[in-house]
Amino acid sequence: MEKTLTIGLTLFLILCLDMPEAGGQNVENSQKSLSHSSDTKGGRCSYTFIVPQQKLTGALCLNTQSATANNLEVAALRAELRQQQEQLEKLQGQLEQEGALAMEVRALHKEINSMNSRIAQLYTQLLHEVIQKKDQALEQRRVENLLLNATTQALQVSSNYRELEKKYGALTSMMSSQTQFISRLEKQCQCRDSTLVTTEPPKSQSNVHPNYSSEANKMTSDVQRDQSALPPQQENTRGVHSPTTTTASTPLDSPVISIPVTKTPGPWRDCQHVLESGETTSGIYLLRPQSDNRLLQAWCEQSQAQGGWTVIQRRQDGSVNFFRTWEQYKQGFGNLDGEYWLGLEHLYWLTKQARYKLRVALEDWQGRQVFADYDRFHLEPESDWYRLRLGQYQGNAGDSLSWHNNKAFTTLDRDKDSYNGNCAHYQKGGWWYHMCAHSNLNGVWYRGGHYRSRYQDGVYWAEFHGGSYSLKRVAMMIKPT
Numbered sequence: 405m406e407k408t409l410t411i412g413l414t415l416f417l418i419l420c421l422d423m424p425e426a427g428g429q430n431v432e433n434s435q436k437s438l439s440h441s442s443d444t445k446g447g448r449c450s451y452t453f454i455v456p457q458q459k460l461t462g463a464l465c466l467n468t469q470s471a472t473a474n475n476l477e478v479a480a481l482r483a484e485l486r487q488q489q490e491q492l493e494k495l496q497g498q499l500e501q502e503g504a505l506a507m508e509v510r511a512l513h514k515e516i517n518s519m520n521s522r523i524a525q526l527y528t529q530l531l532h533e534v535i536q537k538k539d540q541a542l543e544q545r546r547v548e549n550l551l552l553n554a555t556t557q558a559l560q561v562s563s564n565y566r567e568l569e570k571k572y573g574a575l576t577s578m579m580s581s582q583t584q585f586i587s588r589l590e591k592q593c594q595c596r597d598s599t600l601v602t603t604e605p606p607k608s609q610s611n612v613h614p615n616y617s618s619e620a621n622k623m624t625s626d627v628q629r630d631q632s633a634l635p636p637q638q639e640n641t642r643g644v645h646s647p648t649t650t651t652a653s654t655p656l657d658s659p660v661i662s663i664p665v666t667k668t669p670g671p672w673r674d675c676q677h678v679l680e681s682g683e684t685t686s687g688i689y690l691l692r693p694q695s696d697n698r699l700l701q702a703w704c705e706q707s708q709a710q711g712g713w714t715v716i717q718r719r720q721d722g723s724v725n726f727f728r729t730w731e732q733y734k735q736g737f738g739n740l741d742g743e744y745w746l747g748l749e750h751l752y753w754l755t756k757q758a759r760y761k762l763r764v765a766l767e768d769w770q771g772r773q774v775f776a777d778y779d780r781f782h783l784e785p786e787s788d789w790y791r792l793r794l795g796q797y798q799g800n801a802g803d804s805l806s807w808h809n810n811k812a813f814t815t816l817d818r819d820k821d822s823y824n825g826n827c828a829h830y831q832k833g834g835w836w837y838h839m840c841a842h843s844n845l846n847g848v849w850y851r852g853g854h855y856r857s858r859y860q861d862g863v864y865w866a867e868f869h870g871g872s873y874s875l876k877r878v879a880m881m882i883k884p885t
């Protein structure tokens with residue numbers, strides 16, 4: 405029994421020496437126990453009970469190597485640890501580098517995104533500019549087309565104008581030749597048989613002025629509608645010449661064509677010249693004022709008021725429309741055997757060659773005849789709009805023309821009057837209007853005297869019958885004083 409205990413103690417001591425790492429306190433206790441046991445070797449035998457401090461489980465490793473080997477192993481482990489730490493540091497360095505790279509990649513991504521956005525923006529802008537340029541190109545093409553159209557139209561108008569000019573020239577030439585032809589015919593007729601009366605009616609004044617515009621014809625229709633019904637004989641005689649007669653007639657008689665037999669063929673300066681030449685028969689004569697190369701025909705009134713009167717205007721049946729343009733009033737229109745207007749240009753040249761007086765002969769629907777004389781009458785040239793120059797009034801009709809003295813002539817297409825509007829437009833005829841009052845012998849010929857109209861547009865002489873009375877017969881005549 406004692407031997408067994410000794411072996412057990414010895415074994416325990418070995419175990420305690422082999423486990424230096426088990427705990428400092430236990431080692432110290434073991435050493436104490438050992439020294440105590442040694443002490444007991446030399447003396448009395450003693451024993452010690454060793455109680456394990458903790459329960460050991462599993463296998464117990466018993467190292468039989470020496471402490472040096474352990475130290476070497478520890479050193480090796482430490483070296484490995486350092487190596488691993490170095491590797492770890494290296495890896496960390498690499499990781500850091502990779503992190504920087506990742507940051508850089510992210511920054512690059514951002515930049516790429518930004519650039520993409522900018523490219524998209526630039527692309528949109530480019531598209532917009534392209535569209536805008538296309539629009540501009542379209543607009544330019546449109547303007548070019550418009551310009552081309554305008555140019556084409558201008559060329560067309562120019563071409564039409566040239567054609568009209570040619571036609572006008574041809575008509576003028578034809579008119580001139582016709583006038584000369586008529587003149588020759590008249591001379592031949594007079595030379596062949598001075599006792600016979602020619603049966604060939606002369607060309608009417610309207611044929612002398614063929615260049616009436618379609619606009620005027622349209623207006624003629626308009627005015628004709630305004631007038632009351634024309635008597636049947638007017639419809640029959642319009643444009644048709646009555647049989648020729650040598651019977652002297654006053655301007656207030658029924659319209660007849662009269663080509664008097666003359667001792668000389670003319671032309672004469674005016675009807676006073678005709679009378680002085682011994683031609684005492686009233687009718688149509690060929691005239692040519694001094695300083696004027698153009699021939700004209702006019703009715704010479706040789707029986708009334710000592711004769712020698714050149715009739716410049718006549719109204720008697722409403723067969724001719726007087727609502728006409730400036731050019732027509734300038735050249736003259738109507739029928740010499742009926743209603744007509746001699747023409748402002750002829751009047752200008754006639755009254756330029758001497759001092760003339762004017763007689764206005766009027767007749768109402770009761771047959772009462774009156775007159776208004778002005779001791780001086782002439783017109784300024786067209787450059788002054790054929791301004792009226794009148795002398796002193798004398799007569800029994802009342803003075804309805806002095807109001808218009810020194811006034812320019814006004815037509816529907818050339819307003820020269822003092823009124824805000826155009827008197828010729830309201831009163832439907834050209835006249836030397838001051839304002840729209842007192843007289844207009846070129847208005848609408850209303851049947852029966854008093855008329856109803858929106859405007860004062862009848863053939864009226866206000867100082868005779870007022871403005872709303874349209875006279876039956878009217879004639880304006882001039883004669884040198």
Ligand SMILES: [Ca+2]
Nearest residue numbers: 821823824825
């Ligand atoms: Ca006016």
